[in-house]
Amino acid sequence: MKAAYHTLGCKVNQYDTEAMRELFEQAGYETVPFDGPADLYVINTCTVTGVGDKKSLQLIRRCRREHPSAEIIVAGCLAQRSPEQVRLPGVRLILGTQRRGEVVQLFEEAVCTGTQCVAVDSLKKTPFESLAIRSLSEHVRAYMKIQEGCNRYCSYCIIPIVRGPIRSRPIAEIRAEAGRLAEAGYREIVLTGIHLTSYGQDLKDGGRLADAIRAVHEVPGIRRIRLGSLEPVVVTPDFVHELERLPKVCRQFHLALQSGSDAILARMRRRYTASEFLEACRLLRTAFPDCALTTDVMTGFPGETQENFEETKRVCAAAGFARMHVFPYSEREGTAAAVMDGAVPRALREQRARELIALGRQLEKQALQAFTGKRVEILTEKAEDGISTGYTGAYMRAAVRGEYPEGCLVCAVVKAVQKDTLICDTDEEEEEQ
Numbered sequence: 001m002k003a004a005y006h007t008l009g010c011k012v013n014q015y016d017t018e019a020m021r022e023l024f025e026q027a028g029y030e031t032v033p034f035d036g037p038a039d040l041y042v043i044n045t046c047t048v049t050g051v052g053d054k055k056s057l058q059l060i061r062r063c064r065r066e067h068p069s070a071e072i073i074v075a076g077c078l079a080q081r082s083p084e085q086v087r088l089p090g091v092r093l094i095l096g097t098q099r100r101g102e103v104v105q106l107f108e109e110a111v112c113t114g115t116q117c118v119a120v121d122s123l124k125k126t127p128f129e130s131l132a133i134r135s136l137s138e139h140v141r142a143y144m145k146i147q148e149g150c151n152r153y154c155s156y157c158i159i160p161i162v163r164g165p166i167r168s169r170p171i172a173e174i175r176a177e178a179g180r181l182a183e184a185g186y187r188e189i190v191l192t193g194i195h196l197t198s199y200g201q202d203l204k205d206g207g208r209l210a211d212a213i214r215a216v217h218e219v220p221g222i223r224r225i226r227l228g229s230l231e232p233v234v235v236t237p238d239f240v241h242e243l244e245r246l247p248k249v250c251r252q253f254h255l256a257l258q259s260g261s262d263a264i265l266a267r268m269r270r271r272y273t274a275s276e277f278l279e280a281c282r283l284l285r286t287a288f289p290d291c292a293l294t295t296d297v298m299t300g301f302p303g304e305t306q307e308n309f310e311e312t313k314r315v316c317a318a319a320g321f322a323r324m325h326v327f328p329y330s331e332r333e334g335t336a337a338a339v340m341d342g343a344v345p346r347a348l349r350e351q352r353a354r355e356l357i358a359l360g361r362q363l364e365k366q367a368l369q370a371f372t373g374k375r376v377e378i379l380t381e382k383a384e385d386g387i388s389t390g391y392t393g394a395y396m397r398a399a400v401r402g403e404y405p406e407g408c409l410v411c412a413v414v415k416a417v418q419k420d421t422l423i424c425d426t427d428e429e430e431e432e433q
């Protein structure tokens with residue numbers, strides 16, 4: 001049977017899809033591209049915004065329209081939040097954000113009995129669902145999910161409702177998966193989770209995020225460890241000191257800011273102030289002067305005044321972000337913010353987003369320029385016409401003369417910046433295959 005997969009949303013969803021793909025492959029299903037003919041389509045949905053819902057439903061309907069005789073599995077956050085909404089013609093199995101380990105069996109049973117199966121469970125206290133992965137569609141960097149769920153309930157966020165309470169993956173499993181990925185030839189691992197910052201808080205053995213990072217750091221063959229999104233609260237002097245002793249940790253840190261106004265941060269129920277956020281940035285920059293800081297920022301949150309927005313711009317400029325992901329606020333039914341007073345007109349939310357995106361571009365340019373003349377290490381992804389491209393440790397796109405195989409770490413010196421790319425020459429002194 002031919003099976004095709006499509007993921008909407010975050011890296012954790014991508015990881016979950018890869019795990020389901022591996023289970024189907026182990027059961028003898030052949031993986032084929034999603035935009036071609038298949039007997040089974042697996043759609044892993046997202047519900048973080050209204051757009052996530054819309055795109056998920058559009059994809060299910062399009063799949064049905066273009067492949068009327070094919071089977072469809074709908075999994076993920078929209079299926080968890082609203083199974084009725086995805087109970088559409090052609091959908092054989094509706095799987096929430098749990099029980100992915102049973103996906104093949106649940107699907108085959110439903111096919112055998114000619115029924116539509118809805119396997120969406122409550123997310124009360126369930127252990128971390130360990131889905132082992134050996135290889136990914138990605139060839140160069142491997143995403144590894146080490147944490148699930150969130151207990152924070154930020155006022156605008158639906159994720160705790162669809163992903164449940166925090167569950168951390170045992171360190172032994174993390175080490176084992178890193179070993180398998182190293183054997184499979186991966187040189188870079190991205191540690192990801194729904195709320196990475198709370199890794200270990202549920203573990204009886206008191207494991208912490210730094211312990212999980214160190215476990216991967218000790219695996220031979222792994223050369224780089226990239227961290228998924230963090231909150232400033234985890235960036236303490238001790239944490240930074242531990243990272244200083246782990247040279248494989250990429251000097252790129254994604255710290256979600258969301259707003260630079262303390263008044264809005266409080267309404268968002270974020271657990272830090274703008275000055276605490278900037279202190280976390282200062283700690284990282286002091287320890288890693290060439291590090292890249294990236295972030296997420298929301299505009300037009302209920303109650304956001306022009307002055308609040310100006311505060312956000314000031315904090316972004318002070319942080320000197322290398323990349324900013326900017327989102328105009330969108331209401332999520334079932335969240336506290338959706339019924340808050342002080343709604344900002346949609347047009348103003350979007351206008352502020354455009355302003356922040358423009359600021360982000362300026363800051364990104366400055367961050368790229370700052371690397372001119374510096375040494376970098378490029379993990380190559382592609383080579384053509386005598387040029388190899390890939391990403392540096394700071395996750396900046398880079399191009400270097402020479403055709404290197406995929407997944408090579410090339411030492412280079414930045415000569416210039418073109419658009420969003422560092423133009424480099426190999427560093428004869430350091431070059432190492």
Ligand code: SF4
Nearest residue numbers: 150152153154157159
């Ligand atoms: S920390 Fe807040 S924004 Fe992030 S997943 Fe949890 S509730 Fe959502």
